[in-house]
């Protein structure tokens with residue numbers, strides 16, 4: 001019996017030695033100290049022993065039992081400590097490491113120029129108006145004195161959604177919407193997207209941006225228009241900017257003009273960018289046609305107004321010396337990072 005206990009002690013020590021998980025150690029505890037465990041088995045056999053042997057074997061059995069339970073506690077303690085240390089090492093955080101840089105985005109160059117333009121006009125007492133991009137034929141053409149079959153419609157390759165609905169080709173539609181919903185005096189600009197079925201090249205895109213301007217009040221004259229646009233261009237491009245007005249025709253203004261600004265590349269001498277003109281056209285404008293005022297129930301005998309429409313991309317291209325409009329839409333970070 002004593003030898004048996006010694007053997008149990010040895011095999012227990014071996015098993016405990018190789019156990020490294022808490023679960024395995026608990027299994028060992030059950031195997032040796034459990035109700036059907038090895039030590040319990042021995043103790044159960046005590047009854048069959050000679051009475052004088054009992055205390056001796058009992059003492060040894062108790063010693064082995066204490067040995068087993070003490071070593072199990074020690075080993076459990078060690079395994080738990082090891083697991084904790086392992087976790088601490090794995091989860092270690094080096095707070096002295098440099099942080100990961102998060103690249104911040106910034107405004108798109110078109111938004112930067114647009115924001116500047118808005119500020120310039122807000123400074124002159126204008127407010128910002130808005131209109132839908134999916135527009136009726138009436139607001140996009142008809143009410144602007146461009147009835148069906150009017151030749152001026154051909155200059156704008158229109159995306160039709162159905163016979164009466166288009167993707168607006170110009171922000172001029174917002175002029176009508178504004179005059180129908182507000183009484184003069186009116187002083188608004190309306191920036192937004194416009195659409196034309198144009199092939200993409202360095203100066204064309206099926207989607208681009210315009211900024212419409214409209215002023216209606218008593219006694220508004222062409223010199224108000226000239227002065228306003230002169231200030232606008234000087235604020236945007238600098239006091240020494242040179243602009244010129246050229247007579248032109250638009251169905252919704254009379255008289256009408258186009259405005260050119262001196263070429264930023266050759267300063268008026270003539271080069272590839274301005275096609276040897278020395279000037280680049282940047283906007284269309286004129287005095288609001290009496291028919292257009294009437295379409296909006298504004299009496300042309302009492303009120304007059306001026307309007308203008310300008311391409312945002314063109315202004316931004318001149319502003320940043322960009323010679324290809326496609327760069328604005330490709331969103332190549334190497335391009336965008338330069339602004």
Ligand code: DAH
Pocket residue numbers: 169170171172212213250252253283284285286307308309310
């Ligand atoms: N709508 C014209 C265009 O898309 C631009 C324009 C010209 C707007 C004259 C106006 C204007 O308000 O008076 O080319």
